[in-house]
Amino acid sequence: MWLPIRIDEQRPEPLYHQIEVQLRGLILSGQLKESTLLPSIRELAVSLKCSAITVRRVYQDLENEGLIRTRQGTGTFVAGVDTIARDEHRLERATEELERAVAAGLQLQCTVAELEALFQQIIRRKAEEGKEGLT
Amino acid sequence: MWLPIRIDEQRPEPLYHQIEVQLRGLILSGQLKESTLLPSIRELAVSLKCSAITVRRVYQDLENEGLIRTRQGTGTFVAGVDTIARDEHRLERATEELERAVAAGLQLQCTVAELEALFQQIIRRKAEEGKEGLT
DNA sequence: TATAGTGTGTATATGGATATACACACATGA
DNA sequence: TCATGTGTGTATATCCATATACACACTATA
Structure with a gap:
């Protein structure tokens, strides 16, 4: 396992x-x-x-x-998981993480445009890696 | 101070x-x-x-x-800071944080579309908060 | 120019959380 | 039954955060 x-x-x-x-x-x-x-x-x-x-x-x-x-x-x-609890947890956690990252970026004086560009670049790359790396 | x-x-x-x-x-x-x-x-x-x-x-x-x-x-x-080092640090740190957040989101089975939507929503809100909250 | 007072950083000791190694108790299957 | 794999409990070392007591530097003032 x-x-x-x-x-x-x-x-x-x-x-x-x-x-x-x-x-x-x-x-x-x-x-x-x-x-x-x-x-x-x-x-x-x-x-x-x-x-x-x-x-x-x-x-x-x-x-x-x-x-x-x-x-x-x-x-x-x-154990068994309440089906309803699943989607809530997913979005809550993802939101938490993204909020932390954005807050850190803004405090570092990054502009909204810079952060958006970085985000797009990162998510494209990660998505590609995900498709390949299922070995 | x-x-x-x-x-x-x-x-x-x-x-x-x-x-x-x-x-x-x-x-x-x-x-x-x-x-x-x-x-x-x-x-x-x-x-x-x-x-x-x-x-x-x-x-x-x-x-x-x-x-x-x-x-x-x-x-x-x-102390004095190497001017060149500044921008590098900013982008490196911001990239790091965003990468961590995106990785967490993908592991939680969020789709790319979901993450993009969350990100847009969060950054709009944070940007607004930033304008107001300079008190 | 002494010197007392205030603000500064510094060092030591204690309590709690984290991570580990080792020895113990239970469950399964040959 | 007994051998092997499982989770469990105890003791030890390290890190994190704190309270307390100490040493140094500036400054007002007589």
Whole structure:
């Protein structure tokens, strides 16, 4: 079992939080369906090059949110997700991230036109990368 | 002396880093000119509702980068900035932030169209807020 | 020109959060 | 049953943020 999660050692944001945000996204966006068996704590730890305890914390937090269900000795599974909650989460999160980026850009004295140009350039490139890089 | 810096207690990112990024931006974007006297450690700490030691760390880091110069008993001043370095920093930082946001949005299964719509909506609103809120 | 007062940056110690390694308990299947 | 894989609990090291006490530089004033 492999998950499309990337962590960035350089960022000052804690590891467990980076992983949480992305795994939560995978579940709420429907890419991980109900009852799917997630990778074991250790397996995911190796894959992400971090410790098992950090992954354990992520699973624990998401279980407290009701997003996953864990059974000792067996493994960790994706729980059912309220269908309505999905689209809300998607747009809320995306809006949050974009707002942060725009605010940072404006504070750096970028003009609206500059930001629009950068955004167009970036989204074109990312979209292309997405089509190719599904290996 | 007041600085347009905002910190978000909710974010898992360390306080000192939030402050560093924004103050570095103010200097490199030219909003704070060479030889400007920055607020004292204590004054800025009160204004940001954090401890003086945290602000001290920010000043120390930025001094190590050569962006500011500090003299005990006197205060902390903005150092000279390579004019060429300014525009590079602005665009690099803005690109970084936008890339992160777009990547997050795509991972959340947002379509390119959705992201473009969100971006337009956000930047219009922020731009309006900026015009008014210069009080 | 002394000197006391105020403002400045600096150093040390404590509490909490983060990340890790290691040893333990449970569940499944040969 | 027992071997292997799973999650779980305890102890340790490091980083983040703070409070407190200290050392230095300017300045008013006698």
